[in-house]
Amino acid sequence: MGRHRSASPLRRVAQRAVAAVVKLAARSAARLPPSVGARAGAALGEAAYRLLPGRRRVALANLALAFGPDLPARDRAAVARASFRHLGTTAVECCRLFLGRPGEMLAPVRVEGVEHVKAALADGRGAFYLGAHFGNWELLGASRMLTGLPLSVVVRPLDNPYLEGVLARGRERYQVRLIPKRVAVRGIRAALARGECVGIILDQNAGPHGVFVPFFGQLASTSRSLALLALKTGRPVLPAFIRRLPDGDHEVTIEPPIPLVRTGHREHDVRVNTARFTEAIERWVRTCPEQWFWVHRRWKTRPS
Numbered sequence: 001m002g003r004h005r006s007a008s009p010l011r012r013v014a015q016r017a018v019a020a021v022v023k024l025a026a027r028s029a030a031r032l033p034p035s036v037g038a039r040a041g042a043a044l045g046e047a048a049y050r051l052l053p054g055r056r057r058v059a060l061a062n063l064a065l066a067f068g069p070d071l072p073a074r075d076r077a078a079v080a081r082a083s084f085r086h087l088g089t090t091a092v093e094c095c096r097l098f099l100g101r102p103g104e105m106l107a108p109v110r111v112e113g114v115e116h117v118k119a120a121l122a123d124g125r126g127a128f129y130l131g132a133h134f135g136n137w138e139l140l141g142a143s144r145m146l147t148g149l150p151l152s153v154v155v156r157p158l159d160n161p162y163l164e165g166v167l168a169r170g171r172e173r174y175q176v177r178l179i180p181k182r183v184a185v186r187g188i189r190a191a192l193a194r195g196e197c198v199g200i201i202l203d204q205n206a207g208p209h210g211v212f213v214p215f216f217g218q219l220a221s222t223s224r225s226l227a228l229l230a231l232k233t234g235r236p237v238l239p240a241f242i243r244r245l246p247d248g249d250h251e252v253t254i255e256p257p258i259p260l261v262r263t264g265h266r267e268h269d270v271r272v273n274t275a276r277f278t279e280a281i282e283r284w285v286r287t288c289p290e291q292w293f294w295v296h297r298r299w300k301t302r303p304s
Contacts, residue, residue: 019162029095037092045088059294066216082290090136098170113254120236126192128237132203132281133293135242142174143252152177152191153199154184200226205300212303213275221301227273239280
């Protein structure tokens with residue numbers, strides 16, 4: 001909050017302008033027929049693949065690190081290109097989700113495994129969802145409208161507060177409570193006390209303060225937050241993922257809770273449980289590698 005308040009007047013004007021342009025473009029994209037929007041999104045991703053060489057190199061390097069010689073260079077390029085096209089399609093879908101007709105994007109979504117989360121919430125003390133930047137993860141949050149189950153998600157607000165406002169209003173449109181990362185512990189405790197699910201995404205580089213666990217056979221710095229919270233609260237952690245199907249529909253899968261390891265040695269337990277969470281993410285990414293966020297430098301921080 002202090003960062004936004006201290007921004008210079010010129011910076012605030014620039015931020016407002018960027019937010020206005022993005023919102024205008026998003027409203028235009030939201031009006032496109034679904035089939036046209038899908039083609040426009042794929043074309044947008046194709047353009048990004050060609051015009052953003054830095055991000056293209058990051059994606060290709062990540063794929064080489066993850067799959068090694070099992071995925072030849074030509075196939076890595078094909079997956080990277082498909083990933084960019086997927087992200088473009090996802091962006092247009094999110095325009096429809098947040099600014100189009102309410103509920104329109106939920107029509108082609110089906111949810112499996114609701115019984116697992118209902119069982120986890122039966123005692124009224126809440127539960128955790130383990131998520132990732134996989135499939136259309138914004139649609140995953142909105143899909144709570146199909147289950148009627150309460151949901152809060154931990155988010156890192158954008159640096160542009162005006163753009164963040166547009167995104168926040170879109171998420172709240174589907175009655176998703178937002179927990180800013182800077183007050184995450186307090187917000188999570190309140191959400192659990194209300195008997196809600198709390199969604200935490202766990203597939204980004206956590207820097208030098210993360211715990212290093214294997215991801216595609218390479219040690220990756222991963223946030224220890226979910227393991228610490230699960231161990232402290234005793235609440236179950238259920239993997240929840242969404243994937244785009246070949247026909248353009250979406251399928252949400254909520255899996256049974258991942259069994260927590262408790263030995264009484266905190267650092268050991270944090271590491272082992274974080275590794276288990278990461279294994280679940282890797283398992284899903286392997287099913288549809290083109291639907292994961294390869295443009296992020298997941299292995300940026302290396303063990304000393």
